[in-house]
Amino acid sequence: MRMIRSLIIAFSTYSRIPMPQVEWTDENRKYAMCFFPLIGGVIGLLLWGWLWLSDELHLGGFLRGALGALLPLLVTGGIHMDGFMDTSDAMASWQSKERRLEILKDSHVGAFAVMGCAGYLLAHAAILSEASLRSAPLLLCAFMLSRALSAWALATFQSARPSGMLDSFAKAAHQRLVTLSCLGYLFLCLLISFIAGGALAFALLAAAAICLFCYRRMAYKYFGGVTGDLAGWFVQITELLLSAVIVLGGKIG
Numbered sequence: 565m566r567m568i569r570s571l572i573i574a575f576s577t578y579s580r581i582p583m584p585q586v587e588w589t590d591e592n593r594k595y596a597m598c599f600f601p602l603i604g605g606v607i608g609l610l611l612w613g614w615l616w617l618s619d620e621l622h623l624g625g626f627l628r629g630a631l632g633a634l635l636p637l638l639v640t641g642g643i644h645m646d647g648f649m650d651t652s653d654a655m656a657s658w659q660s661k662e663r664r665l666e667i668l669k670d671s672h673v674g675a676f677a678v679m680g681c682a683g684y685l686l687a688h689a690a691i692l693s694e695a696s697l698r699s700a701p702l703l704l705c706a707f708m709l710s711r712a713l714s715a716w717a718l719a720t721f722q723s724a725r726p727s728g729m730l731d732s733f734a735k736a737a738h739q740r741l742v743t744l745s746c747l748g749y750l751f752l753c754l755l756i757s758f759i760a761g762g763a764l765a766f767a768l769l770a771a772a773a774i775c776l777f778c779y780r781r782m783a784y785k786y787f788g789g790v791t792g793d794l795a796g797w798f799v800q801i802t803e804l805l806l807s808a809v810i811v812l813g814g815k816i817g
Contacts, residue, residue: 570595608704629693647796652680706806724789
């Protein structure tokens with residue numbers, strides 16, 4: 565039952581998929597991050613279905629890409645995009661670490677957040693407008709992989725804000741089990757990617773590793789550690805880059 569409660573908490577926190585209510589104790593949240601990548605799996609399956617439907621209805625690239633880019637927002641409620649926008653404002657400020665952390669907490673939306681969100685959605689829609697149905701399994705892996713790496717970073721990276729929501733999940737998380745589950749997701753994604761895309765699987769893994777390295781470097785250098793908003797930024801950036809690698813790599817191959 566503890567695992568089921570952790571699953572419910574993961575989906576309740578990081579998605580808008582209706583879930584039954586459970587008590588948010590440390591014990592119930594202990595394994596929540598182990599199930600976080602499954603939300604990416606749901607997004608990937610929905611996108612797979614949308615690409616299939618687009619082919620069946622012979623829809624144009626604009627509609628194909630636009631709705632494809634909106635699907636993750638519909639499933640997650642925009643929780644990761646919110647972090648991406650806050651981080652865009654904080655990074656554009658060129659202030660001290662302390663001031664950047666204050667900007668992350670500010671509920672007001674700045675110009676750089678709006679431009680970043682608009683640019684992101686345009687770029688993602690453009691990439692997905694070129695995505696073929698054959699790339700759907702790889703895109704599913706991209707959404708799972710971004711969240712698996714984010715969960716692992718939560719359990720192992722230094723927190724910039726000891727009293728923040730991300731840190732409360734980190735304290736409740738069972739670090740060893742989160743690491744093992746993330747390795748399991750990594751192996752699963754690599755297997756699916758290799759079957760569906762051959763050598764493109766290694767390009768996908770390399771791109772994900774680069775995103776993780778840059779995330780840690782940026783978070784430590786400019787914020788003193790990771791936060792929930794930075795985790796959202798990482799998920800969004802990783803999904804965008806991996807989607808680009810999959811679509812462009814498929815055309816080159």
